[in-house]
Amino acid sequence: MTTTTEFDTIAAISTPPGEGGIAIIRVSGDEVFDVVEPLFRGKDLRQVAANTINYGHIIDPDNQNEVVDEVMVSVYRAPHTYTREDVVEINCHGGLLSTNRILQLTLSHGARMAEPGEFTKRAFLNGRLDLTQAESVMDLIRAKTDRSMKVALNQLDGNLSHLIRNLRQDILDVLAQVEVNIDYPEYDDAEVMTTKLLMEKAQEVKGQITQLLATAKEGKILRDGLATAIVGRPNVGKSSLLNHLLHEDKAIVTDVPGTTRDSIEEYVNVKNVPLKLVDTAGIRETADKVEKIGVDRAKKAIQTADLILMVLNASEPLSAEDQELLEATKGSQRIVILNKTDLPIQLDMAQLTKLVPDAKIIQTAVTADQGLDELETTISNMFFNEGIDRNNSVMVTNSRQIGLLHQANDALDDVMSGIAAGMPVDLVQIDMTRTWSLLGEITGDSYQDELIDQLFSQFCLGK
Numbered sequence: 497m498t499t500t501t502e503f504d505t506i507a508a509i510s511t512p513p514g515e516g517g518i519a520i521i522r523v524s525g526d527e528v529f530d531v532v533e534p535l536f537r538g539k540d541l542r543q544v545a546a547n548t549i550n551y552g553h554i555i556d557p558d559n560q561n562e563v564v565d566e567v568m569v570s571v572y573r574a575p576h577t578y579t580r581e582d583v584v585e586i587n588c589h590g591g592l593l594s595t596n597r598i599l600q601l602t603l604s605h606g607a608r609m610a611e612p613g614e615f616t617k618r619a620f621l622n623g624r625l626d627l628t629q630a631e632s633v634m635d636l637i638r639a640k641t642d643r644s645m646k647v648a649l650n651q652l653d654g655n656l657s658h659l660i661r662n663l664r665q666d667i668l669d670v671l672a673q674v675e676v677n678i679d680y681p682e683y684d685d686a687e688v689m690t691t692k693l694l695m696e697k698a699q700e701v702k703g704q705i706t707q708l709l710a711t712a713k714e715g716k717i718l719r720d721g722l723a724t725a726i727v728g729r730p731n732v733g734k735s736s737l738l739n740h741l742l743h744e745d746k747a748i749v750t751d752v753p754g755t756t757r758d759s760i761e762e763y764v765n766v767k768n769v770p771l772k773l774v775d776t777a778g779i780r781e782t783a784d785k786v787e788k789i790g791v792d793r794a795k796k797a798i799q800t801a802d803l804i805l806m807v808l809n810a811s812e813p814l815s816a817e818d819q820e821l822l823e824a825t826k827g828s829q830r831i832v833i834l835n836k837t838d839l840p841i842q843l844d845m846a847q848l849t850k851l852v853p854d855a856k857i858i859q860t861a862v863t864a865d866q867g868l869d870e871l872e873t874t875i876s877n878m879f880f881n882e883g884i885d886r887n888n889s890v891m892v893t894n895s896r897q898i899g900l901l902h903q904a905n906d907a908l909d910d911v912m913s914g915i916a917a918g919m920p921v922d923l924v925q926i927d928m929t930r931t932w933s934l935l936g937e938i939t940g941d942s943y944q945d946e947l948i949d950q951l952f953s954q955f956c957l958g959k
């Protein structure tokens with residue numbers, strides 16, 4: 497079944513803004529040929545075969561057919577296209593000016609400027625993609641590591657959708673069975689049979705949802721990177737640590753305390769854990785206006801980080817500021833890094849272990865390249881130790897999907913507690929049906945227009 501919904505014809509530049517070798521203007525909708533035909537000098541695009549690319553020129557019919565650019569034009573025919581509508585892509589020379597001029601020409605000849613994500617939204621509304629697949633398109637574009645790209649590609653293939661659809665079908669089957677038992681009770685214990693059926697199915701589905709949710713933590717880290725703040729008082733070696741983890745001299749390092757004045761953010765892969773590393777200003781009391789703002793940002797980073805690398809200077813005794821910071825980071829996931837161990841050690845280890853009895857303490861000498869491997873292994877073990885099958889790439893990474901899975905889980909809890917409390921079957925049925933529709937929201941089998949608009953508006957223009 498390939499009925500498409502009727503929409504107006506949209507156009508956008510689908511390549512990144514700025515100068516490039518080639519730029520693509522994508523046009524989609526029932527009227528693409530009416531739009532492009534008067535602008536194109538070359539073969540008759542209505543007559544060329546589908547999936548062909550055709551040489552010619554874009555001309556300006558409102559300006560004595562002035563040649564605007566030399567182009568290649570791809571023609572795709574509905575329904576075998578990205579949007580399931582007729583699609584024409586104009587490949588022009590990638591200058592800002594000619595690209596925009598061609599876009600303007602399509603707009604003045606009947607196309608409308610596409611909204612962000614509108615091509616993919618049409619693919620969804622026309623049934624070529626479901627919602628998890630559409631979301632994976634964006635994840636693919638934003639992927640920062642090989643692993644997160646693999647997860648997104650897997651989702652684009654429809655593996656998560658498949659799993660969710662199967663769960664929904666199972667629920668539907670059991671609901672149908674329940675309906676039959678209620679309408680035609682063959683036995684006196686029909687009610688007992690029915691609740692048993694519901695209970696078993698609820699447990700089974702809950703088991704699968706729990707498994708999916710177990711992938712969520714890892715999945716989200718893979719997608720967004722683990723927010724990791726490097727904190728400590730001035731001059732302990734925070735920026736040196738950032739640079740070593742990045743293998744690049746990104747942050748300025750000097751022996752002057754207070755060198756880093758604003759937070760620096762960088763993505764890096766540490767033994768397969770994608771980190772969003774934040775190097776912060778050394779935390780201390782300061783009268784300097786600019787430094788003060790940096791210190792406030794550093795304090796904020798402590799609040800929002802998933803992981804804190806708390807750096808201490810081993811060549812000095814533990815200061816009051818160190819102790820305050822150890823206190824402030826107590827509730828967070830953290831690693832205490834004892835840096836500058838290449839110098840004579842002044843810090844009282846016994847005092848430190850007493851202060852932070854349960855913290856992981858790692859000794860490093862960043863500038864001498866010591867202890868970093870142990871640090872990287874520790875980070876990796878902290879986040880990949882839950883026995884998740886790495887080759888099973890069906891994961892949920894998206895907070896919308898995760899939220900709905902939690903809600904479906906809660907609805908299943910209601911099913912089970914309802915049965916346990918001896919609630920009438922028709923009430924239990926309501927909670928089971930709710931589970932079914934919550935799962936449907938994940939794939940977009942049931943959806944609200946506002947939600948769809950909001951979701952696609954986060955996409956890139958031209959996608």
Ligand SMILES: Nc1nc2c(c(=O)[nH]1)N(C=O)[C@@H](CNc1ccc(C(=O)N[C@@H](CCC(=O)O)C(=O)O)cc1)CN2
Pocket residue numbers: 572575576577578585624
């Ligand atoms: N030039 C260009 N490159 C691109 C895209 C595009 O739209 N244009 N894509 C998009 O951003 C991605 C490719 N994704 C695509 C996915 C489906 C179809 C498509 O036409 N599907 C049809 C027919 C497939 C077939 O011939 O077998 C279908 O599913 O019915 C096209 C592109 C990446 N590269």
Ligand SMILES: Nc1nc2c(ncn2[C@@H]2O[C@H](COP(=O)(O)OP(=O)(O)OP(=O)(O)O)[C@@H](O)[C@H]2O)c(=O)[nH]1
Pocket residue numbers: 728729730731732733734735736737748749750751752753754755756757776777778779835836837838839860861862863864
């Ligand atoms: N001996 C020794 N010196 C180090 C080590 N790590 C960093 N340093 C030096 O310590 C000084 C301060 O390093 P930074 O990385 O700028 O310290 P920071 O914590 O970022 O300092 P602020 O930005 O001022 O908060 C520099 O001179 C570094 O070369 C180490 O392991 N051993």
Ligand SMILES: [Mg+2]
Pocket residue numbers: 734735736747748755756775776777778
């Ligand atoms: Mg610094």
